[in-house]
Amino acid sequence: MLFYVLVCLLPVIQFCIFTFYVNFNSIKMAFETYNYASASNNNFGVDGIVKSFAGFKNFKIAWQTLIERNYMFKNSLWLFISNIVITIPLALIFSFYLCKKCMFSGFFKVILYMPNIVSPMIFALLFQRVINLVYPEIMEQWFGKTISGSGLLVTGNNPSYGIVLFFNIWVSFGVNVLMFSGAMSGINASVIESSHLDGANLVQEFWYITLPMIFSTVSTFIILAMAGIFTNQMHLFTFFSGEITGLETLGYYIYLTAQKTDYVVSEALATKFAFLSYPQLAALGLLLTCIIAPITFLTRKLFDKYGPSED
């Protein structure tokens, strides 16, 4: 009995701390402001930070940051769009290819899963070295072409958003293929056989049988990607070690600022340099949730209603 109680207790405690408390505290903090105890009374050394109700002031500053740094919004959105338009469709096609056990499918399987065995950090650093050092060397040695500012993934060289985007597509490809091919292998073989008897070719099999039968998995991926639009850091920290490059996504910005900031931040620093305090970051998080949560729920509803059906 005790065993069952303990087993049940664990997720409950986890929920209470990591879901309830964290979110409750975050919402509460978004409406608070922290200040040093009055400079004039000069009576604090410890416990000298006082908090008060801020109303919507933090939201105003957060919104202002969002408007002024709108390129971060665009960067986050492009990452999501590339995920939906490129990564997922490609992963579906490759998964189908692997499931049909076509030529070299075993080899492709290893190649595609490999990045997921290696830590993403190591993989990113390898990728960075290839782009910064190997690629310019190849271009120079083999094609006699000097790459201007050879470090394409160096902060100072106007780094290309395309290269970072390519890396993200590549590195997330394996996970998608793994999940989709897993889902595809669960499709009843008799259904596929029956479609063949009815004269369906591979394209028709994919479109009318496979895709509808794994659509719940696909839609989960799309919804998860949507929910993560504003938290995805795009591996920017690994590439640029915290330097601001103009490629920031909102997820990266929040992470970076949260690392450096404090409860009390001078207002001018927040408004002029987008260096938000903890409460202002909490407000920004809430704002972003307000934007993305309804869209995510609506998408799920639409998928449920209009998505391809197994019938």
Next chain:
Amino acid sequence: MRKTKKIVALVMGLLMSCSFAACGDKGGVNRNKTTVVEVAVHQGGVGYVWLQNAARRFEEANQDKSYATGKTGVKIEITPGGTALANQAMDSDSYNIYLVERTDTYPFIASGLLMDISEVLEITDSNGKTLEERINPSIRSMLKGNDGKTYVLPGWEFYSGVSYDKETFDTVGSYVADYDSTDAFEYESDYGTLKIVEYTGAKKSCGPDGKYNTDDDGLPSSLEEMLILCSYLKKEGVEPFTLPGSWPGYCKYLLAGLWTSLSGYDSMKAVYNFGGETVEIIKSDEHGELMFTNENLFEGIDYLKKPVTERVQITTENGYLTNDMTAKYYAAAFLEILEREGFLSRDASNAVGHTDAQINFLTGGTETTRKGMIMEGSYWWVESEMAGNFEDYQILTDKDINARDIRWMSLPTSLNEKTTEGNGEKNTLIDTCFSSCYVNNNIKNNEELKTASIDFVKFLYSEEELVNFTKDTGSFRPIEYEVSSDSFKSVFYRELTELRQNSNVVQFAAENNNDIFRYHRGALKIELGGSVFTANYAGKPFDSYLLAYRAGATAIDAIESTRFTPEEWKTFL
């Protein structure tokens, strides 16, 4: 096949269990029998070899001491980390002592996260002077909370600026000749004409300090001279300036160094003091726009103009004007010129890390093109040693690194006025390290850890250990103690020590302990992470001016984007 899989799985399982087994007592210390003090230390900069050495001495000295019943001796566990070590969540950290860099400690004091370590200030040196009396007076107030208790101790200094390769300068004769020297020639460049020595032993100019027979003889005393020397170095096949392309933010070292040297000590203090210091600023028009003349900043540079200037007294009311200081503009302009005129090395725009840029600087002329100067913090020599650059240097050149003649540079003190004898200025350095030492208040009720931690801090700040620290790192603490320059093996630190003794150092502190500095120092700090050297251009933020320049911004754009308006300044008051 199935059998092979089983074997592979078994081996992997065993390997995993090995890694779990490794998670035993840290360093083989039995925490039930020995007191263990956890120390978090900044990973880069001066490194932590000095701390390991000090810890070993402390452990030896206290091997029989008991801090708790049943325990004998003390073990110092050192964990190196980045600037993220210092944060508001430290009350849940296991570290007892912190030795960090570039940290604004005031929020921690106010949050009650730091322990009162006032008793450490009472330790005395061989002359009977207490530590408090020996700490640089300008920073004493920022170590305390408003209750008058001390929560922080000063860490170590490092200076922002430039190191120059004296061997390269000697080889190509890149020195300004004295005005009456006959062993000199007129070098004509796109930026003007400069009298340069014909050979290294020729009579050089008196340098920025205005005194002959000092280390800065022949070094440029104005930015104009420095610019022409860059042109001369380039003509001689030397890359005038280098910095790591992977960390373009290192250009801030040059900016901070030049801003300070061009302003001078008394003016530069205004950026933290706001205490009535007189500074030269760029005049603003009625709309608050900076005003410039039509005159080129330097001959041959038509994209940067001379500013309209005025001298103002800086007070807490108009402190925002420190961002309009002409010296800051000149520094920013000089960096832009270096970038646009091709005076930065190839390393500055390639995927070259900071320690790689250092080794390329050290071995310049052997493996890569010679470099004249490097933008760095003065700690870089130790950092280079830790990165293994000295071994590489030995292998590549078969020479002793300690004899390598690289020196910290006394930077120019004017835009285009040549310094003459007796009219120079004492060199000014700026400390951009803001290093500090403090104890975690989460052990205030743990008598064992509290006593051991304070004992170790006292040990680190004893006269003998202060000297050992400087000998190990080449860096100084802003505390009064004697270290002879002969104590250093390397030319670099010998010369830096002498230069420091003959320089004024601008500390990250307000001598008058004003409230603006106290509560808003995060917005004022001049260092790598400070907003003062970031730039907004075309709707995007850039981590450094150099990045902004590469995106098309000018020095004027950079200065404009970092100014505070009077309205913004009011939020500080």
